[in-house]
Amino acid sequence: MSTRDLVLAALFAAIIVALGLVPPIMLGFIPVPITAQSLGVMLAGVVLGAKRGGFAVLLVLLLVAIGLPVLSGGRGGLATFASPTAGYLVGWFFAAVVTGYLSERFVDRSQSGIVQIAGFFLAALIGGVVVDHALGILYLAYGTGTGLSTAFMGDLAFIPGDVLKALIAAFAGRAVMVGYPLLPRRA
Amino acid sequence: MKTLYVEGDTLLHRLSPRPKLLGLAAISFLLFLIDAPAFLAVAAILGAGAYASLRLGWRQSWLRLQMIMLTIMVVAAFTLFLNSSGQALVVLLRLTALALFAAAVTATTNIGDFIDEITLAARPLERIGLVRAADIGLSIGLVIRFVPEILNRYQAIRDAHHARGLRPGPLTLAVPLIILTLRNADEIAAAIDARGIRARK
Numbered sequence: 001m002s003t004r005d006l007v008l009a010a011l012f013a014a015i016i017v018a019l020g021l022v023p024p025i026m027l028g029f030i031p032v033p034i035t036a037q038s039l040g041v042m043l044a045g046v047v048l049g050a051k052r053g054g055f056a057v058l059l060v061l062l063l064v065a066i067g068l069p070v071l072s073g074g075r076g077g078l079a080t081f082a083s084p085t086a087g088y089l090v091g092w093f094f095a096a097v098v099t100g101y102l103s104e105r106f107v108d109r110s111q112s113g114i115v116q117i118a119g120f121f122l123a124a125l126i127g128g129v130v131v132d133h134a135l136g137i138l139y140l141a142y143g144t145g146t147g148l149s150t151a152f153m154g155d156l157a158f159i160p161g162d163v164l165k166a167l168i169a170a171f172a173g174r175a176v177m178v179g180y181p182l183l184p185r186r187a
Numbered sequence: 188m189k190t191l192y193v194e195g196d197t198l199l200h201r202l203s204p205r206p207k208l209l210g211l212a213a214i215s216f217l218l219f220l221i222d223a224p225a226f227l228a229v230a231a232i233l234g235a236g237a238y239a240s241l242r243l244g245w246r247q248s249w250l251r252l253q254m255i256m257l258t259i260m261v262v263a264a265f266t267l268f269l270n271s272s273g274q275a276l277v278v279l280l281r282l283t284a285l286a287l288f289a290a291a292v293t294a295t296t297n298i299g300d301f302i303d304e305i306t307l308a309a310r311p312l313e314r315i316g317l318v319r320a321a322d323i324g325l326s327i328g329l330v331i332r333f334v335p336e337i338l339n340r341y342q343a344i345r346d347a348h349h350a351r352g353l354r355p356g357p358l359t360l361a362v363p364l365i366i367l368t369l370r371n372a373d374e375i376a377a378a379i380d381a382r383g384i385r386a387r388k
Binding site: 001002003004006007008009010011012013014015017018021022036039043047055059060062063065066067068069073074075076077078079080081082083084085140143144145146147149150153154168171172175176179180182 | 189190191192211215219222252254255258259262265266269270274277278281282285286287288289290292293294296298301302305318322323325326327329330331332333334336337338341357358361362364365366368369370371372373375376379380385
């Protein structure tokens with residue numbers, strides 16, 4: 001990894017941490033505030049691609065593990081990985097990698113804006129929602145012993161919010177690509 | 188940034204990070220292997236004992252544990268309603284024990300020691316060419332260094348919205364924040380290389 005890649009990943013990790021410290025953002029049309037940290041994970045994949053995006057999220061998880069309260073609400077420490085929702089947290093890494101990989105596959109600079117947004121949305125949806133929720137549910141169900149149906153029921157409430165975040169990530173990903181393209185090209 | 192480490196001189200503080208982390212790994216393995224409520228109850232009591240040995244005081248302990256305990260309670264309550272009381276008890280005891288042991292390790296291991304331990308653990312990965320172990324400490328330092336800067340930038344972008352009478356939305360906040368931040372990458376990378384920080388020894 002070049003020094004520039006390392007710095008990009010570290011800066012994005014810092015963005016994800018900072019997004020956990022700012023007050024939740026209100027959207028105009030729904031009354032629920034958006035916690036921006038999991039949005040940051042999708043953005044890491046969409047903006048930086050699989051390798052650097054994955055490394056950025058890995059850095060955040062490392063900071064959590066060594067005892068820095070970098071997650072929203074001041075959470076952190078090894079106990080976070082013992083929480084029932086640890087699957088979602090560890091899933092962030094895979095979410096960023098899958099989102100990044102698919103973004104590199106789907107999106108090309110020669111495409112029209114709408115196609116790019118659709119590509120980013122699909123990538124963030126598969127990586128940030130499907131992969132992350134699947135890992136979260138699996139750990140909740142089998143790791144803690146809650147049972148699959150219970151875990152699934154609990155998970156459903158968070159799906160709409162995360163789909164919305166994938167949409168925001170798609171628009172933001174396209175806007176960043178126009179302003180400052182970083183996504184690696186794939187032949 | 189305030190860390191979750193607490194100064195002290197208890198038994199757990201004096202233990203070096205490696206036995207603590209290996210011990211934690213062994214405990215979590217056992218906790219997930221064994222389903223007997225009696226065993227889990229003993230583990231939870233031992234965990235509480237380990238945590239109490241740090242003498243943090245009730246208030247401080249509660250502040251540190253409230254978020255995770257709340258999550259555990261919610262999941263246990265869910266399990267109680269949708270599954271059985273036996274399963275709920277297992278979930279409650281297992282996760283509480285795990286959380287207490289893990290929180291005890293976090294509170295007694297300082298960040299520098301922890302990073303050294305991770306760097307050491309990454310050495311085999313370095314040999315197969317996956318990462319450079321020294322990069323881990325460097326990256327962690329970079330993240331901690333830049334979080335306050337990004338928060339300032341976020342504030343500035345918000346203020347700019349208000350000055351123009353605009354409502355800050357997720358898109359209009361995130362996009363300039365990302366572009367402004369990542370544009371510094373070249374300069375920072377050049378500074379790191381100019382100092383020879385990542386030069387091969």
